[in-house]
Amino acid sequence: MEKSTTEHRAAHEALGVVLQVREEQLQALLWRRAREPFLAAWSLPGGRLAPDETLEDSIRRHLAAKVDVRELSHLEQIETLSAPARYPGERLVATAYLGLIPAGIAPQVPADTAWHPVDGLPELAFDHFAVVLAGRERLRAKLSYTNIGFALAPPAFTIAELRRLYRAALGHDVSATNLQRVLLRRRLLEPIGELRPPGRAGGRPAAVYRFRTRNLEVTDQFAVLRPPTGGSLK
Amino acid sequence: MEKSTTEHRAAHEALGVVLQVREEQLQALLWRRAREPFLAAWSLPGGRLAPDETLEDSIRRHLAAKVDVRELSHLEQIETLSAPARYPGERLVATAYLGLIPAGIAPQVPADTAWHPVDGLPELAFDHFAVVLAGRERLRAKLSYTNIGFALAPPAFTIAELRRLYRAALGHDVSATNLQRVLLRRRLLEPIGELRPPGRAGGRPAAVYRFRTRNLEVTDQFAVLRPPTGGSLK
DNA sequence: ACAAAAGTGTTTCGCCTACACCCATGC
């Protein structure tokens, strides 16, 4: 049963699922491949792991060629893909990361790189389609029980603007009334004390809010099976 | 900025955080190292990735030397560790898996392998301590919003028995009344129609239950920000 | 005055908790 494996060395790449809400849609940053295999197919940005860097360092370094890394408001590992045949002709293990960019900034991207709505992606190279969907699922889940919205939102925003971001990311409508109440009750948002003047059509000026912190925090830790009010076991 | 990385090949290992509730405590399966570095230190079982296997295949293969793999009721990837200096003298990337074994079975383990309570672990080799804690956190979180309890429980059990498993895994007391109601309301449990006769001290016979499915299902999908009763967007 | 947009008040609902009480058994 035991194989002689001590000599096997797999090449390792980092892949980035970089998401941003653009034009009311959740979009992913894709790169048009310049090499075989899958020449000219759309694929996730990324590249090989170098000897002296972590995987997170690596994805940051490779993404730097596509977007200004300072614009990444959040980065987390999704999963590691290791099917032996996932990359033709070579053993290549891939670790995928989820990267988020706040709405409202328009990163410069090179000519071989473009944003694509996650609903309605083109054919993607390798197993990248499933990776994008896994990234979107991670984002959607965390929108419900963490403050990860900070990573989709600009530094300051109105509830109506935030609502459009949540709607695009979640894929379903969100009530502005309830969104405001949930995020305020959980103390994720705070008003900065300014008002946004209404547009041409008039209307009451909107209060401007910001996220209280721009680091990931779990805000709904134990939905059920909460510890009893008081004691933990040992 | 771009490094010449095309030739770098990192060795890759799979690590298993195998947990079981034993004697009312959540315990992890550890292996006493027989080689340098960290000779004789306790560490997670696992081993090198072979050329023609996935990482999941790999951890199953390596664990087979420690426990009967058929006893693994659940296996999922936790995270991939890639700090360049995490393993002395060699670049070694590690992908950690969480494996669960139902309570009540006593797997044969080799002499160099033993169960240790997760509260009160000895010093572990490398970065393995943090990996065990990450595995426990994953388990605790999923106990709240999935049916992962099936993987800790034997095929049939009373509510009182299940309560002890949840208590050990969560680290805090759990009310049998509420545990029963939550798990029945979510339709995770169903009675098998049998009764467990009481012990020497008497008492009403307990109904015997089982998990409706023994595959992972998310049961509390969107805590908040649920889609409106009706429509999804696009 | 009217339309538009933002925000608040209020009701309803459902899930969860806590605790009292009832049930079935051994001694």
Place this chain on the structure above:
DNA sequence: GCATGGGTGTAGGCGAAACACTTTTGT
């Protein structure tokens, strides 16, 4: 009978959803 352990009835709390209504602006 009484002790012991299992299960159910029920009331209260709380967060969330829904919707009506008020507030503040532009035209």
